Every structure is written in structure tokens, then in C-alpha cells.
Amino acid sequence: MALTDTAIRNARPKAKPYKVADSQGLYLLVNPRGSKLWRVKYRIDGVERKLALGSYPEITLAEARTARDAARRQLAHAVDPNAAKRQARIEASVRASNSFATVAEELIEKKGREGIAQATLEKQRWLLKLLGTDFGKRPVADITPQELLHELRKHERRGRLEATKQLRSFASRVFRYAVATARAERDPAQLLLGALTTPRVKHFAAITDPVEFGALLRAVEDYQGDPSVMYALKLTPHVFQRPGELRQMEWAEVNFEKAVWIIPEGKMKMRQPHSVPLSRQALAILTEMRQLSGSGRYAFPSVRTRARPISDNTINAALRRMGYSKEQMTAHGFRTSASSLLNESGKWNPDAIERALAHMVAGSVRRIYNQSAYWRERVEMAQWWSDYLDELREGGNR
Template identity: 85%
Template sequence: MALTDTAVRNAKPKSKPYKITDGQGLYLLVNPGGSKLWRVKYRLNGVERKLALGSYPEITLAEARSARDAARRQVAHAVDPNAAKRQARIEASIRASHSFASVAEELIEKKTREGLAEPTLKKMRWFVKLLGRDFGKRPIAEITPQELLHELRKHERRGRLDTTNLLRAFASRVFRYGVATARADRDPAQLLIGALTTARVKHFPAITDPAAFGALLRAIEDYQGDPAVIYALKLTPHVFQRPGEIRHMEWTEVDFDKAVWIIPEGKMKMRQPHSVPLSRQSLAILADMRSLSGSGRYVFPSIRTRERPLSENTINASLRRMGFPKDQMTAHGFRTSASSLLNESGKWNPDAIERALAHMVAGSVRRIYNQSAYWRERVAMAQWWSDYLDELRDGGNVPRQQEKIEGWSTMTTPAPFGELSYGFSMRTKMKHEGNWTTLSAR
């Protein structure tokens, strides 16, 4: 006779355990202590076995019958329900032990072995902390898109829009790694694309007016402070590489004989080695610095210890002390200044300028071509650029002034600009190295 909810509820304990059967192997075991346990009997390969389904009232009669039917379907496919349950318990335990933070740390360790730059690894560890200790402890397989969005909204509400979107992208990398290593089933961060506020693109403040840039160079020349800071400030405009690459510059990377600085791929943002031609001025700055730090590892060691490079904010702090606010000039802004002024000169192939800036070029074939084809031009450009900086620093560049004199256009321009093209049709008198020449401008 089939059981009813009332019969199960009213079953009283006796001095010995007893069973109340339901059908198709399902029964309720009532113990003297009052516990009521669901069990199902089944046969597999001629051997009778028992499967525990849970206790009443946590498992209702309807739920017990559903579990019994599922077990019978497993038996019909030659699957042992007990073995399947044990395997599921092991898998659940493994998945629960793999928290988001532990999988993230494993990914970071993998990237470390692959040679990812230390600043990038440091940022990844910072992202783990930003997502929070409680979130980090959650099993990665159980995290929902809504749960992740809740964590990201905390940063979005504080106005950290760039950080919020970077956090989502980082979380997505962790989830994808979790899927690839069988610790997660999906990437909930992928589902949040479009849910977060996108920050406006911000460009690093930079001085691009030649006369104003000359004033900056003179301020650097007059700056008083730690020698490593002074020489780092002097070198930065000449090589216009990323601040982190300059800070971490090592003597083993500088070849004075070949006049080149070779930055290894582990230090480059784009994970590609980068060669920087060094002008006479750059070599002179490095030679002066070598007498101060040449016995150590870093070209520009920290003020506190020679075992570490200059700190991340040293150059920016020095610019502030020189009177250049953060909305006018930054350490990274020297790259923008160089890019703008080099392109405005009209002397150099834009691809050569991009290669000098170590910007990634789309397409592997074109990237390889750019690494080799523009080297001679980049060497010439490096020397031209340093000469131009000297002229700006010495006040030799006066903003281009144009006045009409009897139908002529008189324009004063610095010598380094050399050949120029203009967007108007008139004969132009150019003063070059003290001599006036007449050009037919286009």
C-alpha cells in the first residue's frame, strides 16, 4: 500500500527500527530515536543495494519518490546510484574548495611562468583584492552574473568607471580559465558586457606647443633634486618611452657601442621586445648617470635603495614641484608631446613614429616589417629629435609668426623642421640657419 503524507507524519518511533514501504523499493525507516530516513532498494548485477535519500521532513514524500525514480533510471542504464552520488559529492567538494581567489592566483602563477611583466601581475593581484575577501572566498562555479554585478557596482558608484570595467575584464579572464580547467561551467562576466557605465576616453595631459615644451625642458635643466630623478627627467623627453619602462631601465639593456637600448619583451606593454636608438644627447645623459649608478642593476635607482628602481610617482611629483599641474603635463605625456611634434614636423613616416612609440601594429606580417624597415629612419629621427629638443630648450624655437609684406609671406621657423609643405599657394620666404630662402609652397 502506497504511503501518504499523513501516514509518514504520524509514524511513531518504537523500541526497534521499522520500515514503512511505499512501492518500487522506496521505504521510510523509523528509528527509536525518532528520526525518519528515506531509503530505496535496487538490484544491480544481481546484487541488492540500498541508497540513502535523506531524512523526513527535509525530504518530503514527493521528493523521495522523485529521487527513487531517478535512481531507477540510473539502474536501467547500468549506473550505480550510490557510486554516482559519491562521485557527485566528491566533485561538489572539489568545486567548493576552488574559490574565485584561488583560481585567480593560479592564473596569475601561470602568467608569471609565461613571463608576464611584473607591473601587470601586480595589477592582477590588486584586482583580486578590489573584488573583496568575501567574494574571493566564493566557489567560482557558484558565482552568478548578479553577484558579480553587485560587487562591480560598488566601484561604479564611487565613480571608478575605468577600474570597474577593468575589473569585469579581469574577472572574465579568471572565469574563462576556470572553465578551461573544469572548475566552472560558464563566464558570468561575459554576460555583463553593456551593463556597466563606460568611461570617457581620457588622454594623458601633455604639452604640444613647441615654445611651452621648450619652457618645460628649461625647467628640467634647472631642477634640483636626487641625481637619478634629474637624469631620468632629462632622458625621458629624448627617448619618449613609457614611464615604467624608463624607471625599470637596466644597464644590461644599454649598448653604448651600438647606441641602442633594447627593452626585453617582459617589460613591454605589448609583450614584444623593443629597440630604442639613442642619440648623442641620450648617450651623454646615460654616461653621466653611469658614473653614479653603473655599479648597480638599475639606471635610475630608488632614492631609498639601489635594489629597486625609482618609484612610480617620482617623475609626476617632480613635474608638480616644477610648477606643471597634473592637468597640464604628466610623465606619460612626454610620449604625446613627441608624437604630436614629430608628426607636425612632416619629416617622418607616421609608421616610423608609431614604431618608435612601440605601438602595436595590426597584423603579424606588417608588425615584422615595421620592426625592421624603419630602423634607419628611426635612428635619424632620434638624432633629429634630440637636436630639436636642444633648440627648444635653448629658446631657439619661436612660435611661427607670419606677416604679409608686399604680397610675400614672411615666416620664421626653426632649422630642424627643414622641408615643409603648406596648404596654401604662395611664395614663402624661410629663414634657415640665418639665411633667407624662397620656397614655392604647396
């Protein structure tokens, strides 16, 4: 007689396990401690075997019968249900080990071995964290465009358009890596191009008027604060480097005798080592700072610990204290100011200016050429620029 829910509920534990049969090999095993387990009895190659389906009431009678029927269909095609169940477990385990987060971390580690800057790696881990723990646990091969779009929309609705754009781009890199390593068949992020709101391009605020720039230089000269901040702020206009490169300057990178600062490729955005000619004024600033921090690693150590440099936003914070809003001037804006005023002077080859700014030049041959061909001009330009800054600071404008 077929089982009923009432009969199952009324099945009481006994001293020994016993079976309550349903039909077509399905039965309920009632254990002395009260657990009720679904089993299916079947034969394959003349050998009797049992397939575990789960426990009651987690698996209802109807669900147990559905699972039994599925097992019988497998048998009809000469498939052992237990073997199929083990294979499904293995595949689920493989999918779990190939989660989006696992593949992403593997890609980040690979990029680290390839020499990508630590700051870039940290940015990628930050983006992975933004996508969320639940999304990160999803098998990378199972993620649909709709699922990814749902996650991206969360950030878009908060107005974080640039972060949303970066998240889609990061996810696309992870999916492409998964495809390349045979763990996914497509890149769902690629299909979302055009689906998200495009953020407006924001340029770093910068002062390019010579008179206004002179006023800024006077404010810099009068700034009072932590010595690391004061001297980093004074040096910033004289060199054309990104704020992150300057704040991480190490004394081992500076050759005072040859008047050059050699930045290793690991700190450069374009992954190329970069030599910076130092003017007399830049050397004087660094010489004064060396008397204060020369015994440590960093030229501009943090006020909290000499084991770390000043923070990312230190120069911007100093500019705000000086009365310059983020719409007027930023630390990165000094590069824009230098590029604009140097080009306007008409004295220097535009390629030499681009090389001084460490902008990537297309073509490996041309890159090698630019690194050597413009060095003498860059040395002259660095000194001219510092002299020009002195004039602007004193109120002149040539």
C-alpha cells in the first residue's frame, strides 16, 4: 500500500531501524532516535543498491516520489543514480571552487606577479569587495548578464556612476580570464555595454593662468604644517609626477650628485621606470627635507609612523586649508598646470613635455627613443621651469 503523510507522521521510532514502504522501491527508514530517511532500492547489473534522497519532512512525500521517478529514468538509460549523484556533487564542488571571487583573486595575484602596481591591485580588491560577498560566491560560469546588471544597478542608483563603470570593466576582465582558463564560456559584462549611465568625464581642476598660478605658489611658500606636507607641497610644482608617485618617494631613489630621481616601474602607472631631472630648486627642497627624514625610508613620511609615506589625500587637504576648493585646484592639477604653461611657452618639444609627464607613447621603439632622445632637453626644461616658477612666485610673468 502506498504511503500517506498521515502514515509517515504516525511512524514512531522503535528499538531498531525499520522500513515503511511506498512503491516502486521507495521507502522510509525510521531510526530509533526518530529520524526518517528516504531511500530508493534499485538493481543495476544484478546488484541491489540504495539511493539516499534526504530526510522527512525536509523532503516531502511528493518530492521523494519525484526524485524516485527521476532515478528510474536514469536507470532506463543505464545510468547509475548513485554515480550520477556523486558526479553532480563533484561538479557542484568544482563550480564552488570556481566562484567569481576565487577567479577574481587568482587574476589579481597573476597581475601582481606580472608587476602591476600595489595600488592597482588594492583598487581591484576594492572593486571585488564592492560587488558583494553573495555575488562573489556565485559560480563564475553561472552568472548571467541580468544578474550582473542587478548588482551594478545598486551602485548606479546611488549616483556612483564612475564606480559602476569601473565595476563593469573589472567584472569583464574576470570573466575573460575565466573564459581563457576554461571556467566559463562567455563574458556577460561585455553584453552590458550601453546598458549603464555613462558618467561625465571629470578633469582634474588646475590653475593655468600664470598670474593666478603665481598666487598659488606664494600660498604654498607661506603654508605652515607638518614638515613632510610642507616640503612635499613645495616640491610638487617643480616636478611633473603624479601625487602618488611623489608621496612614495624614497631616499634610495634620489641621486643628489647626478640630480636625478629614478622611479622604479612598480610605482609608475604605465609600468615603465621613469627618470626625473631635478632642478637646483628641487634639490634644495629635498636637501632640507633630508635633514629631517633622511634616516628613514621615505622622503615624506607620515606624521603617525615613519614606516609609511604621507597619505593619498595629504596634498589636496593642504590645498583646502590654503583656501583652494576642489573645483579650483588639486594635487594632480599641478601636472595640468605644468603641461599647459610649458606648451604655451613654445620653447619645448611637445614630445619632451609628454615624456616629462610620463605619458605613454605608442610603440615600443618610439618609447625607447623618447627615453633617451629628450633627456638633455628635459634637464634644461626642468631648470627653466623652476626658474619660471620663481618668477611667477615673485609676481612676474614672462
